[in-house]
Amino acid sequence: AQSVTQPDIHITVSEGASLELRCNYSYGATPYLFWYVQSPGQGLQLLLKYFSGDTLVQGIKGFEAEFKRSQSSFNLRKPSVHWSDAAEYFCAVGANNAGNMLTFGGGTRLMVKP
Amino acid sequence: DGGITQSPKYLFRKEGQNVTLSCEQNLNHDAMYWYRQDPGQGLRLIYYSQIVNDFQKGDIAEGYSVSREKKESFPLTVTSAQKNPTAFYLCASSMGTGWGTEAFFGQGTRLTVV
Numbered sequence: 001a002q003s004v005t006q007p008d009i010h011i012t013v014s015e016g017a018s019l020e021l022r023c024n025y026s027y028g029a030t031p032y033l034f035w036y037v038q039s040p041g042q043g044l045q046l047l048l049k050y051f052s053g054d055t056l057v058q059g060i061k062g063f064e065a066e067f068k069r070s071q072s073s074f075n076l077r078k079p080s081v082h083w084s085d086a087a088e089y090f091c092a093v094g095a096n097n098a099g100n101m102l103t104f105g106g107g108t109r110l111m112v113k114p
Numbered sequence: 115d116g117g118i119t120q121s122p123k124y125l126f127r128k129e130g131q132n133v134t135l136s137c138e139q140n141l142n143h144d145a146m147y148w149y150r151q152d153p154g155q156g157l158r159l160i161y162y163s164q165i166v167n168d169f170q171k172g173d174i175a176e177g178y179s180v181s182r183e184k185k186e187s188f189p190l191t192v193t194s195a196q197k198n199p200t201a202f203y204l205c206a207s208s209m210g211t212g213w214g215t216e217a218f219f220g221q222g223t224r225l226t227v228v
Contacts, residue, residue: 009154034216043118043204043219044157090156094215101147101172102217106156 002027002093004105012111013081021076021108023065023091032094033074034102035065039087047089050074061085086112116141120205120220127192127199127227135190135223137205144210146188147217150174151202160203163188192225200227 003026013019025031032051036044048059055067065076074091088109092102118139127133139146145164149157159172163182177196182188188207192199202224206217 004156006156036219041202041222041224043120043221044206045219046216049216101159101162104149104156104158106154 002031002103004091004093004103006089006091006105006108008108009106010109010111012113014113015083016080019076019078019081019085019110021089021091021110023074023076023105024072025074025091025093026072027093030069033065033067034092034094035059035063035074035076036090036092036104037061037087038090038107044090047076081110081112083112083114086110118205118207118218118220120203120223122223123221125223125225127225129227130194132191132193133225135192135203135205135225137188137190137220138186139188139205139207139218139220140186141207141209141218142185143207143218144185145208145215146182147206147208148172148178148180148188148190149204149206151204151222157204160190199225201225 005024034049035047038044047063048057050057050067058064063078088107090107091105094102121136147162148160158174160178161180163169179191204222205220208215208217
């Protein structure tokens with residue numbers, strides 16, 4: 001079965017600084033990988049996804065993520081964080097299984113200092 | 115606009131009572147899912163349905179029940195057998211069960227046992 005680990009529960013960065021959120025996955029084949037963002041009390045919004053091809057994927061709101069097979073990682077990055085980026089971020093892996101279920105990491109809560 | 119609607123946004127339940135959370139989608143998606151979210155634990159799958167009149171247990175189905183009588187609707191009942199029902203519940207849907215299909219989420223229902 002697949003699994004996802006987000007090692008950082010909380011991260012605080014200053015506005016304008018760069019950001020990298022870590023995600024490691026475990027899956028026996030090439031996975032489908034997703035990053036979602038959740039504002040407090042809200043549902044999840046898809047930021048970006050990786051299926052195949054170019055290992056650097058661009059998403060919405062200026063985010064990007066890089067798939068590194070050798071490290072089983074799919075880290076999310078943003079060159080310059082804005083105060084509105086403060087939220088919780090979830091990495092998820094999808095597998096070729098019945099039901100197309102996603103397995104989520106525990107989430108990373110991002111706080112942005114002015 | 116197409117989307118997923120969860121209601122109510124907040125729900126209070128007395129111990130020993132059953133409650134039903136509503137989830138409706140107008141995206142014409144075949145698959146629907148219920149997740150439970152607890153602080154620091156990410157999202158855990160309760161039930162999912164790939165097609166009308168069919169559903170499967172997820173990782174934490176005990177104390178919950180669902181039905182899928184219509185394609186658009188996938189209500190979740192939290193029964194009195196659920197020992198710790200206070201949580202944030204998220205409904206999601208996806209176009210199908212094909213590999214890597216992304217999930218779209220509702221805004222969630224916060225259930226509190228009083």
